[in-house]
Amino acid sequence: MQKLKPSFYRQPDVLQVAKSLLGQHLVTIVNGQRTAGMIVETEAYAGATDRASHAYGNRRTKRTGVMFDEGGVAYVYLCYGIHYLFNVVTNVQDIPHAVLVRALQPIEGIDIMLARTRKPALQYSLTNGPGSLCKAMHITTADTGLSLTGDKIFIEKATPIKAQDIMAGTRVGVAYAQEDARLPYRFWIKGNPWVSKGKGL
DNA sequence: TATTAGATAAAA
DNA sequence: TTTATCTAATAT
Numbered sequence: 646m647q648k649l650k651p652s653f654y655r656q657p658d659v660l661q662v663a664k665s666l667l668g669q670h671l672v673t674i675v676n677g678q679r680t681a682g683m684i685v686e687t688e689a690y691a692g693a694t695d696r697a698s699h700a701y702g703n704r705r706t707k708r709t710g711v712m713f714d715e716g717g718v719a720y721v722y723l724c725y726g727i728h729y730l731f732n733v734v735t736n737v738q739d740i741p742h743a744v745l746v747r748a749l750q751p752i753e754g755i756d757i758m759l760a761r762t763r764k765p766a767l768q769y770s771l772t773n774g775p776g777s778l779c780k781a782m783h784i785t786t787a788d789t790g791l792s793l794t795g796d797k798i799f800i801e802k803a804t805p806i807k808a809q810d811i812m813a814g815t816r817v818g819v820a821y822a823q824e825d826a827r828l829p830y831r832f833w834i835k836g837n838p839w840v841s842k843g844k845g846l
Numbered sequence: 847t848a849t850t851a852g853a854t855a856a857a858a
Numbered sequence: 859t860t861t862a863t864c865t866a867a868t869a870t
Contacts, residue, residue: 724858
């Protein structure tokens with residue numbers, strides 16, 4: 646399998662990247678253990694112009710700093726004090742765009758994921774949420790800034806999802822973003838059971 | 847005067 | 859629980 650090229654992440658349109666990411670394989674290798682999953686749900690964050698983004702108004706801090714880097718690196722932050730959220734930084738330097746990976750369909754190392762999540766249930770609850778996804782893939786804030794073309798966390802090119810199988814809707818958990826919360830920046834694969842929430846919109 | 851460290855507050 | 863911001867201390 647081939648890794649996505651750096652140029653993929655530097656596309657000027659975050660929405661395009663978010664959609665293109667669907668169906669690709671996110672893989673992490675930790676302690677020699679390889680785990681992989683197909684991305685089935687993403688959300689786009691348009692940086693400076695997006696109230697839902699940490700980088701809204703070009704707000705730059707130690708934490709959000711990596712979003713200002715060139716596309717192709719990982720941005721991991723903590724939500725609600727306990728959930729790690731994995732984002733892919735896109736666009737060029739100084740444009741803090743990012744795509745949040747919300748759900749995965751396990752492909753490789755499912756047993757390893759199960760061991761990490763300590764939730765024996767082989768249900769869709771393994772990687773169907775941004776928080777549990779990171780646990781399963783062993784992603785933490787220590788991974789922020791890592792290049793997605795490196796050897797620990799990367800995305801492999803896979804069969805692209807057909808346009809008619811991509812659904813769009815509003816993002817979740819961004820009520821504070823006011824009008825921006827209603828933007829159709831969330832994408833998922835139609836009918837995939839691993840998508841985090843109800844698909845009915 | 848600048849940089850670093852510690853402490854306190856806020857968050858999502 | 860992590861992260862941000864402020865205040866203080868120490869070095870420059």
